[in-house]
Amino acid sequence: MRHKAAPRTGVDWFLLVLKVAMFSVIGFGLFAFVLQQIDPNNWLAQQINDDATGLTADQFEGLIISGVSQGAMYGLIALGYSMVYGVLGFINFAHGEVFMVGAMTGMITSNKLLEAGAWESNFIASLLFIVMVAVVVSTLTAVVMERVAYRPLRGSPRLIPLITSIGISFFIQNVSVVLLGPGAKAYPDLPDWWTETQTIGFLEVQRTRLLVVVVAAVAMGALWYLVERTKTGKAMRAVAEDKEIASLMGINVNRIIVTTFAVGGAMAGVAGILWGIMFRSVVHTTGFLPGIKAFSAAVVGGIGNLGGAMAGGLTLGTAESVAPLLILEPLGVRGVSQLRDAVAFSALILVLLVKPTGLFGERLSADDRA
Numbered sequence: 001m002r003h004k005a006a007p008r009t010g011v012d013w014f015l016l017v018l019k020v021a022m023f024s025v026i027g028f029g030l031f032a033f034v035l036q037q038i039d040p041n042n043w044l045a046q047q048i049n050d051d052a053t054g055l056t057a058d059q060f061e062g063l064i065i066s067g068v069s070q071g072a073m074y075g076l077i078a079l080g081y082s083m084v085y086g087v088l089g090f091i092n093f094a095h096g097e098v099f100m101v102g103a104m105t106g107m108i109t110s111n112k113l114l115e116a117g118a119w120e121s122n123f124i125a126s127l128l129f130i131v132m133v134a135v136v137v138s139t140l141t142a143v144v145m146e147r148v149a150y151r152p153l154r155g156s157p158r159l160i161p162l163i164t165s166i167g168i169s170f171f172i173q174n175v176s177v178v179l180l181g182p183g184a185k186a187y188p189d190l191p192d193w194w195t196e197t198q199t200i201g202f203l204e205v206q207r208t209r210l211l212v213v214v215v216a217a218v219a220m221g222a223l224w225y226l227v228e229r230t231k232t233g234k235a236m237r238a239v240a241e242d243k244e245i246a247s248l249m250g251i252n253v254n255r256i257i258v259t260t261f262a263v264g265g266a267m268a269g270v271a272g273i274l275w276g277i278m279f280r281s282v283v284h285t286t287g288f289l290p291g292i293k294a295f296s297a298a299v300v301g302g303i304g305n306l307g308g309a310m311a312g313g314l315t316l317g318t319a320e321s322v323a324p325l326l327i328l329e330p331l332g333v334r335g336v337s338q339l340r341d342a343v344a345f346s347a348l349i350l351v352l353l354v355k356p357t358g359l360f361g362e363r364l365s366a367d368d369r370a
Contacts, residue, residue: 019353022346029327036330048332055325061203063322069209069278071317072216075310076271077294078301079223080142080264086240086304087260090158093165094145096291097172098265102138102272103282104176106130107185110276114188123191127277135269141172142265143258151254169288176284187280212274219270220310223263227306236260240304289341296348302358311359315351320344 008016035042037054055063077099084092109130113119119126149168153161190208197204227233238246239256247253275290276282297316301308323343324336333339351359 015353018349022350022353025331026327029331032330033326045330049330060322063325064318065203065205065209067318067321068314069212069317070321071297071314072212072310073271073274073278073313074290074294074297074317075313076216076219076267076274077290078298078309078313079220079267079306081295081298082301082304082306082309083236083260083264085298087236087257088150088154088161090161091165091295092145092150092264093162093291093295094168094172095142095165095264095268096287096294097169098138098142098145098287099268099272099275099291099294100176100282100284100287101141101172102134102269103276103286104180104185104272105134105137105269106273106276107187107282109133110188119188120191123194131270131273134273135266138269138272139262139265142261142268146258146261151257169291173284173288180284182284184281184283187276187282190277190280208278212278215270215274216310219267220307223267223306226263232256232259293341293344296345300348300351300358302360305358305360308358308360315359316344316347319347323347 032044032048035044036049039045040054077095080095080098081091084090084095110119110126113126113130145168149164150161153164194207196207198207198210200210225233227236235246235251235256236259238249238251239253243253246256271290272287275286293316294313297312298309299312300315301310301312320340320343324333324339328336328339328343
């Protein structure tokens with residue numbers, strides 16, 4: 001028997017209209033940008049944007065570098081989301097607060113080193129020290145979180161640990177307020193030579209942003225080696241595929257789950273230090289918005305896919321840096337610098353409309369696939 005295609009529902013038509021509208025805005029915005037670059041006083045700019053000036057090559061280069069460096073931090077946080085989802089099948093929304101704990105730890109340690117005179121006299125050693133301290137504290141935070149809050153809920157419906165993770169997120173934020181106060185805390189000033197630009201080929205990159213990209217690449221390479229080339233990584237993949245079968249094969253499932261949380265916490269700690277060095281200010285809500293964006297990055301890349309998580313972070317970071325001036329400003333939208341968050345989440349919606357499994361596809365367990 002020949003099966004007729006199911007008729008489109010109202011939701012299908014809405015999604016189709018939304019997809020067409022988003023692609024139309026992007027296409028028209030890029031067309032207006034090209035005209036603006038050719039002639040800022042072109043006929044279209046005179047109609048919709050009298051202030052059109054265009055972007056120089058240096059400005060465009062700066063936007064790309066800024067987006068890649070910020071996206072690398074999103075990617076590091078997103079790795080924790082993907083790892084936990086791959087093993088336990090739920091989203092740990094408190095992971096953003098693990099990132100905040102790392103940033104706060106770096107702030108406290110760096111200021112103590114400044115008081116001792118080590119921050120200025122031996123900056124590289126001080127930086128390595130605060131990274132190690134932040135990684136240790138973030139890792140312990142993630143491990144305690146798993147042991148106290150999530151392990152007793154193992155086997156419960158997924159909605160329960162999800163709600164629990166939201167509660168843990170608010171708990172850690174309020175603990176930070178009680179211990180350190182609600183105001184913003186600043187990192188010490190960086191040495192002048194560290195804020196200078198470094199020439200790499202035809203690019204001039206600020207050394208702090210270069211550090212972010214290099215550290216993210218090294219961390220991603222180390223994680224790939226751990227997951228793909230070690231016995232622990234093989235056990236992680238086995239537990240992610242089927243926990244019961246992995247247990248029958250002699251794998252200590254609890255130990256592997258704790259290791260997964262620990263590795264994700266370490267990545268969040270590294271990202272927290274990089275965030276503090278770049279923006280030099282942290283507050284108890286620092287982990288909220290980057291955490292949500294990192295979760296979006298994990299979805300964009302394909303939830304459970306580690307390489308996809310980093311690629312999703314780079315995609316979102318670049319989109320929120322470039323798109324406001326590349327698409328929205330030529331269309332006459334005012335205050336485009338305040339719309340970075342809206343652009344990032346619009347990119348998430350667009351990816352899900354085109355490819356619901358993410359750019360590189362999801363990696364799900366046998367139960368999830370069933």
